[in-house]
Amino acid sequence: MSPEKLPEPLRIAYSPCPNDTFVFDAWAHGRVPGAPALDVTFADIDITNGMAERGESDVLKVSYAVLPYVLDEYALLPCGGALGRGCGPLVLTREAGADLAGRTVAVPSETSTAYLLFRLWAADTVPGGVGEIVVMPFHEIMPAVRDGKVDAGLVIHEARFTYQNYGLHKLADLGEHWELTTGLPIPLGAIIARRSLGQERLTELAAATRASVRAAWDDPEASRPYVLAHAQEMDPAVADQHIGLYVNEFTADLGEDGYAAVRGLLTRAAAEGLVPPLGPDALRFP
Template sequence: MRSSNNAEPLKIAYSPCPNDTFVFDAWAHGRVPGAPALDVTFADIDVTNGIAERGSAELDVLKVSYAVLPWVLEQYALLPCGGALGRGCGPLVLTREPGLDLTGRTVAVPSERSTAYLLFRLWAADVLPGGVGEVVVLPFHEIMAAVRDGSVDAGLVIHEARFTYQDYGLHRLADMGEHWESTTGLPIPLGAIIARRSLGAEALRALAEAARTSVRMAWADPEASRPYVRAHAQELDPAVADQHIGLYVNEFTANLGEAGYAAVRGLLTRAAAEGLVPAIAPGALDFP
């Protein structure tokens, strides 16, 4: 494990969204005792998913979609903390008019490897036997405007869009999280923290402890993280940023636990059975 005063900091990439900056604030600013210094790259989830799939050594730790794990678990280990998983926090399908039939329609999604899109595909398999038409990938912060302006028929949105879509005059057609929870009884796995296995088991355990400590420090003193959150919240209203954090940073962020791992296994097993992702090897989700 690199020491905190090592000239080579740990290279990490996560989003500028409030939940990530809240979680990593203490660690990124050197307040977690004994943790390595961080060299932070802010990147959209589609970018980090791609980096992980390429197996690039340019980053040590990444925030990615749980949906990308089947392609990357040989080189990366899933950390049991730091990510986004919960209840009542699923992606939404938004339209300009209520009750739109999506059969044959164009839908914007934030990433073809995103958990949101995987949940959408599982939902569509159950409720849209005719299937949607074209799927286009857009940065998540552009999707609502694209739906509002008519360049797409519907949009799959994540994060703070849950709280702001009505400002765009849009309607919620379906909640992917509600569908997932009602059909499985499990919490919703969204974003995962992964680290290169080549770092070694001892280093991976130390990384997990640093992430867990950073989360707990943020909970203990939420005001300490506010400048970091606000600096990267893409002009979000502070109240919306607080809602975002409250929804996506929860007990599963500190520790996936039995229910969290069951949710991740359930998602990937069901998706593999539908032919949407490769099957993962036994033990691939186990933490060293």
Template sequence: MTAPAEPLKIAYSPCPNDTFVFEAWAHGRVPGAPALDVTFADIDITNGMAERGEFDVLKVSYAVLPYVLDEYALLPCGGALGRGCGPLVLTREAGTDLAGRTVAVPSERSTAYLLFRLWAADTVPGGVGEVVVMPFHEIMPAVRDGKVDAGLVIHEARFTYQNYGLHKLADMGEHWERTTGLPIPLGAILAKRSLGEATLELLAESARASVRAAWDDPERSRPYVMEHAQEMDPAVADQHIGLYVNEFTADLGADGYAAVRGLLTRAAAEGLVPPLGPDALAFP
């Protein structure tokens, strides 16, 4: 299988899990893999890139898949699914009833948002009130200051919300795992279908080989990871990698595909995303 002559344009985040996964490939240490032209962008940016058909390969939120799978194929590896890493709903007062209340969220094109709406449909009679999109770093201060009644937060906020005097009302990941038994679908790797079946297969092989190279020699990737982690403590970066780079990164497998289809099917039933076609997740 011959690699494309020109470097493929790829966009992924500067987060430790992505730089860990792609380090070997980005530095030409995956034999036979296509060369990469890397752009770093947060996932809300890459979601928009995918919707506009930009870039050959992208790391996106699984929540954006129903909008882009006509043009892009889901690679069966390289992404992020996890357990015990779900988003939280935070409030100023413990046990706040969210019926009719205002909730701040960082994005409406995210797994976190879909999980929140599915949780609310199951547990908030009458539903929540207004949903306000605001930058992630503004959400906890807004809840603390009473500008909104609750906030949906992700990632490191799981460990810092107490600093704002806030309370955890619910863990969206716990609800999802308890009701489905499946991992939480977080980030997906997509590649343009127009690259052709052979290239898509090569991309999947290259992503798997890059993950395995990172696992075989974790120290080799550390300079690249820390260069882009921006002031993150190395121990925190290691925890981040340990949480989000796992067996599903090497291969989605039956549980991974069931988690993705389960999330998007439930979300479509709630009118949150367009329905998936029966073969939408098929690879290549």
């Protein structure tokens, strides 16, 4: 009699950033009872956005900005993602208080929440709009602004703390602008799962994600080896700060404010012609 065939692992793709490895550590290492085994692919979010658009995985961490392009095939899970406050992208210039009307702006991606926040800010504050948008690797943006190759740069993450080293000025904090104008958290990264898995399986995946988050909170030290192994030489204290900023109550459950933030961002972006409009039930789970 042949042995019973084990079910195929669930294909999942998320970033090596501390918040993602912290969230999924317990599940990835078999410490969530009843959860399916995972086949993990590590990739930065610009890569996972493309994977989602091509339908290349069962579960993915993606930018909220890509949702309008993938929600026919994938459902937004109500947990596991990243929303936050005080953690938005910045617009940097060489001169303090520069006017960006008609100017060239470097951005790391045009399929990111940061880019949507930038365009919404510009629609509110730059009469006539900005000029050419140039996509370039994140690490090249601040040197390009410093050297006069572009007039301004859109930056994220650790650049919040290092831009002064390039002699640059903060023209705008886009997260601050978003929070002041909406009162809502900043939607950053979402967890999505393939709709073809079926309603029951999707519900199980959401439960497993929540259980993994709670396990990480209950025993933070258990996740530390996994987090630091993938944190790309990040100082452990910085990794802890990263987790503290991006893993919060919205990670356990989007809740009313979380859903309002996501719908608000994508509705405003659609009104500016930046993304396709969402259907009325597009964010419903499952």
